[in-house]
Amino acid sequence: MSLKQLNAAGFEEAVYNNGEACLVIFSRKECHVCKEVVPVLEQLQPNYEKKFGFYYVDVEKDKSLFQRFSLKGVPQILYFNGGQYQGKQAGKVEEEQIEDKISDTLK
Amino acid sequence: MANSYDLIIIGGGPAGLSAAIYGGRAKLKTLVIDKGGIGGLVNTTREIVNYPGYAQISGPDLMNEFKKHADTFGVEFLKGEVVRADFSQAEKKIVLKKGQEFFGKAVILACGSEPRLLNIPGEKRLRGMGVAYCATCDAEFFEGDEVVVVGSGDQAIEEGMFIAKFARKVTVIVLHEEGILDCNKVSGERALNHEKMAFIWNSTIEEVLGEENVEAVKIKNLKTGLTSELSCQGVFFFVGMVPSTGYLKDSGLEMDKRGYIPANDLMKSNLEGVYAVGDNRVKYLRQVVSAAGDGATAAVAAERYIEELNDFNRNVMQSEKRVLLLFFNAQDNESLNYCSALEKSTKEDGLDCKIVSVDMATKKNLAEKYAVKSIPSVLVLDKGMESHRFEGLEVLTCTQWKSILTN
């Protein structure tokens, strides 16, 4: 997998300390829909190099993170900029929707 | 051509992977296309206890074994969603969402099924915000919550009990009279006696309510017509599955009202060289073991079909000489006599042509393709193009053939 995986500490660092403009997908190994959405992100990632971060959180490993955002399902893509939460997308989302949301987040 | 294959399999669940194993082993150049992870629906199954040879195994582990097995036979895998198929030519065209095109001599459809949506207000909007379809994926997010389960089949009741490991309370909405569930007896009894499970009978849900997240559902009692609200943080829908065959709508493929593909005992669809296997075909039992069996059957049928196709191309379509394509029945004496008479009449004078005989009993495909209705029939083909057709037992004389073939 080409998305960088974050644990709770890494999440804190990237999203809040560095205030990176980025997205974080909350996913799990055995989820069917996640397996469709993760490759879409992997393909998009190179187009945004140095402009927008792409991260991955495994909800099985880092429970505290999904509890903190009171998520109710995977996959779920959360968007951040300057340490601010910018919204999320749940379930099966299409490439175009993700691109739109990234440009919204970068505004 | 790099994007040209003997066999293209759409879907990498147990049906598709089994077909891939047989296809690869038969040395067919085989490609499996799947939009998600290899393993299909089985990946979301926590535990499988009815696949022969494995007393107990997790779904993903079993599918890993299938995948590894297919790898040993040199099968290629590609991640991508098929959005269109054109089966009208001998080389069947498969188009992916990103526009890539692939060509296959034979295609096996193994797309499985997906959860049916009720299409009620709030269901789509709150998907992932409390609306869920997969307990393995999402049950854990409802730790200490109140959850509603819609449906009463095996999946609803068994997944409901799994959700109850996390949730504080699970309320099952059942269409039927009190005490009647659609699931198997054992699970039904366990669920009815489960301390965290509650049941609302004669009812369905009409709407999922909530701003950001699910806050409640609107329940309608079908007997009294009254509606009520039940507060909850999650709703799991288990109201059956629909085949993932929507993208084949305009392909000429025959499907039933619900989108399942009828296939014969060779797994052949109504189209030549197109097969349907596993959960997306009309069938009695939708399980891993039967999906695997379907896959094996279709791959063998496809192999034979491809072999015939290759033979035919070599002997007929690319033949330098003109071809007399003879349709006969090997079990019928008159028909056999006709064969030898034809051979004789064309050989006598060393006519410049080749006889290719086709036994109607085993090669129905070709008879269909050339719309041959009666036997014996002789078609005169030049590079595959029909110039004359003779039906019936009368054998032309050598002179007659000569005048036809020199024209």
Ligand SMILES: Cc1cc2nc3c(=O)[nH]c(=O)nc-3n(C[C@H](O)[C@H](O)[C@H](O)COP(=O)(O)OP(=O)(O)OC[C@H]3O[C@@H](n4cnc5c(N)ncnc54)[C@H](O)[C@@H]3O)c2cc1C
């Ligand atoms: C909760 C649950 C529990 C189950 N438990 C058991 C059990 O214990 N034992 C058992 O034997 N069976 C069980 N089953 C049934 C079993 O999972 C299915 O019968 C089996 O998965 C069918 O296999 P399949 O290959 O036909 O389809 P699937 O496994 O559904 O695979 C189809 C594949 O096709 C892909 N696909 C679909 N459309 C496209 C497209 N347009 N382009 C590219 N790829 C596409 C999908 O991504 C998917 O990977 C269970 C099912 C469920 C839902």
